Amino acid sequence: MDSQRGVVGALTWVFGWIGAIVAIVVTALSASSAIQLAGVPDPGAITTYGLPALTALGQLSASIALGSTVFAAFFVPPQADGTLDIGGYRAIRVASTTSLIWAVSAILLIPLSISNVSGQSLSKTLNMNNLLTAYGQVADARTWGWTALLAILTAVAARLTMRWGWVFAVLLLASASLLPVALAGHSSAGGNHDLGTNSLILHIGAAAIWMGGLCAVVTYAFAGGHWRALAVRRFSRVAFWCIIVVGLSGVVNALIRVPLGELFTDLYGRIILAKVVALVVLGAFGAWHRRRTIASLDADDAPGADPRRGLFVRFGLVESLVFAVTFGIAVGLSRTPPPPIDTAQLTPAETVIGYRIDAPPTLGRIIGDWRFDLIFGTAAIVLCAVYLRGVVRLRKRGDDWPIGRTISWVLGCLSLLFASSSGMGLYGPAMFSIHMIAHMAMSMLIPVLLVLGGPITLALRALPVAGRGNPPGPREWIQSAIHSKVSRLVANPVVAVVLFVGSFYVLYLGGLFALAADYHAAHVAMNAHFLISGYVFYWLVIGIDPAPRQLSPVAKLAMVLGTLPFHAFFGVALMMSNTVIAETYYRSLHLPWAYNLYDDQRVGGGIAWAAGEVPLVIVMLALLVQWSRQDRKQAKRFDRNAERDHDAELDSYNAMLKELNKGR
Template sequence: MADSLVTAQAADRMRSRWPVLLPAAAAALLLTWLTLSAGSKEESSVAGLPGSDAGAAWLVPMLQVLHDLAAVMTVGCLLGAAVLLPGDRLLGAAGYRWVRTAGWSALVWSLLSLAAVPALLAEFLGRGFSVVTPTAVVQFLADSPQAQARVVVAVLAAVLAMAARVVLTMGGTLGLLLVALLAALPPALVGHAGGTGGVYGPTAVALHVLGVVLWAGGLVALLVCRSISVGAVGAAVSRFSRLAGPLALLVGGSGVLSALTRLSDPAQALGSSYGLLVLIKLVAFVGLIVVGAWHRRWTMPALVAGRPAAFLRLLSVEVVLFGATMGVAVGLSRTPPPTAPAAAQGGGGHAVPDVVVPASPSPGALLDVHPGLVFPVLAAAAIGFYLAGVRRMSARGRPWPWLRTLAWSASWALVLLVTSSGLASYGGVLSSVHVLQHFTLSLAAPLLMVLARPGRLAMSALRPSTGQDLRGPREWLVALRGRPVMGTVLHPLVALPVYLVVNYSVYVSGLYGWLLRSEVADVVFFPLFLMSGTLFFRALLGPAGPGTAAAPRLPVVLAALAGWAAVHGAVAIVVLRSGPLLAAEWWSQLLRLWGPMPIEDQQTAGRIAATYGVAMLFATVIAILRRRRRPREITAHSAATAVVEPQVQGTS
């Protein structure tokens, strides 16, 4: 009876914390106003920053604050339902409410994104809203990356709002969470924060945004959760606490890196409005870390003991502080840095603005380090987790084949070679280098990854979750393998068209020019190339579907392989080697002073693509034949997995 009373009181307190979101939003709006007022005397000359219409200049950042808060609410509620709560395949009552709340906040998010388009146009024109007409808005959408980003967000958020009305499973909720994270990125990447700072700018901003929406969103979700017992709240808080540390590290590290790319001298941190706002954000970040430490030391033990009041009070303060910090961040995004980042000295010709043409390639330049963030971080994490799994298997007396470890390491070495070495500096100025990057990421590296069997290693090395009804990484893998859709996606004749569309449509559309000139495009498409290639080779070399040990029928595999070879050969020979110049407008603006003419280099790219295709065709055939000669190993692994998987039965 007492336990029931405590649970009821806790639920009431959870409901009573909804009003805290109002002062959090008010703090965000107030801090935005203060930061804009402080920086209003500095004229903006940075690409991506607005003009000077008074009404729109204030409306746009205020809409941005509300837009960001709606994004945080959406991501947080989906994170809570998919990751923080215990549950089987179906959502529980609290998870159901979280998803429905995410649907409403996604609707607000979508509407605010659409409302920002005419406001941005009025600000751009500098003559108020009287000149904003439907025709002007349509033209603005065709020409402005910022407006296009808002429409993309509006569409994705609208999809989330509709899907949240019908999703009832944890797997579906996880899918919605991934879409929400994707929707949070476009405005940041096309603004001045993502558009400057060299190669670090887009990736640092993307990582910063993802860290913020997950960290702040998780806090908001815990604040507004209801119809959940104290024990379940404690479990959710404990799980989020394990996520908060890495998220804080991600937010702090990416924020510092982004600031360093815009402050050429430490003295500018005190001598400019931009630098002072960076320091204010740093102080607020430290405050959030202190509050988190206080939670761990004092309020979380009280929550576990059934006394949630102190935890909720401090959580309310934390959410308001986060709202104020987001207000400062919006003001910072509207404030020009004291000086533009120093551009690298290329010496290889005259390029369009913000693009440096490197000097003529040499062996030393090709082996130099190309600064970046996404792929080194991904490679370090992938190799680190893989080696940890290998070590755990060895500790259990089940040594992992060293050739697979070598294949995994070699695959990521290839990824780093084409994305983070000096070779990457020439990807935007030489078609031949870009094609080499593309097909290394979509063919060579994925084949090695599939041969390394990371999924099998994960299933063997990961331990089942110790929390009751809480899904850990292994439980999510088991659930994913058990989905009927996986059997469809991993069929060779389904994976083939996915691969063809992702990889070859860029050469018959305007995307090729965007890939050449944009660092943001690399961040978007290079992972897509890698994932589509991994899916394709997994379909050719792996089991026919979840729960089966047999590979797809050989005629089906060979038909898919022949289809790929035909399309690849056509693109290499007809489009690249013999076709007209692709992205001609880009090459006319680039004015490279060394090397072959663009059309000659494109023909070289065609020869590279054709050679790459022949080599990969032979390598894939050899891998398929070796795979067919070792059915006993596959059957033995299937039996071993069947012995282990009942431990997590009920989580899929």
């Protein structure tokens, strides 16, 4: 398996240079006009062309790191004791090396970015005083600084990982290392930048998994890995959905940046078309793999066959080459000025949050004005579809699934869609009171409905069992996650309560919200935290799914009642506060109607105070029902035992009472 690392190193080197050369060529098409539009002196050829070259090399390395981590986590099974298989071990070491390349590229891009923005030559920028002064003033430099830090953490974590469970920590860090770039591209500025940023996050993430996963699978098959047929088939399923996500997110992002009429007339539009052609070619390769090359894997496994000459390996290498070219085009596109935006037509709110708000919120506008959230709106639809597919699979098999659970899950998904994409999601970033309604829905209502749907139980029943001697599949992954140390830590009642209630105080009363309100990524992170912390809390309290910690009904009731005073005090504290939270941010929106920020915050505090009542009723009803069912089960179990032993336990109890009476 040493050849696997050598092949990956060679591929990274070759494809990195190909991507860098393509990026330089595409950048050269608009280099002079980009400098003129920036209004700064020419920083020199080293900066102009070194910046896209290093970006292409770094992003290709980051993709291989992410894809190799996904490969180690899902495409090849670990050993029986949880230690990584040799293929997974090699893949995670490749992830460490390529993450280090990503980190070095990001560090080198810091002075190049400063040179590009300031118009100074790279030699002047590298002066330590100039570098330290400019770092805090140039947004791109800070972006690459965060990228380098996350990439270094990924490299260290991957180097220390030996067991399968810890691969997921590496996966989280590798994904996070791509986020700063996604949040700082062309899509993060101007109108519709909320849609642009969300689409770019999905686009970059799916493309990295697709490209990096392909490289990992091809090199594994080239080295004759034992599980190569399994790895290729699993990758094929993932790649299919990556193609869809990359295509749809790319269309959304392109329509935001370029009007349809300028796709053929503007240089930026023509480069987009070149990227579309490359993606179509990649999609054709994917379809070919699914129909022809995957079927040839059995022949490649025949005795005496050379896996290095297999059809999949040959076509996979060509597909990886096209990927390198595509990445180069994408990097060149990011260095090409998009069609100019008439900023004079943008309202302050449109500049800050990405879209216009021309009228105050009313019930009709909250219900009828929709702006689809690409992150949470898509998540709501996907979660609903996957759940219903599991229910249909059970029904086809002849198994029943409670209709109440299905209704609860669907209502939860619809509530998530409404909270993120209706007028509530539209007005949420602009008004504190509407934001607080969405917050309460995402942390207290939606998690309750989702938990009562029992998704883990459904998955464990619908997914097939791998069977003894076979590699673990999705069902076994879920079971492993439930019983992991991380799950036990998160499912600790104290931890769950602190995450659920403590975040209210840290976020709003601790000043974090005021610091984060200006950033779109912060709003996405807040909503994700609300959903996850709420789900974990109610999973322990009313969850019907298996959990690493089983609490008694009394303990569950104590958790619910114990959090109520903290919710109430938080709401009262908001209403009695003498300062407006994130006042600078809200005033910068210059909304076209008059309203008092202090009064709006008091309304938000009242919502936080009262919002706990509705979920509390649902939770109490669910606890009473579960408690009643538990009593009935215990009674039935007692009756069955009595029938088997002819009431021996009752006779023994009566005999004990007789003896006690004799003693009196």
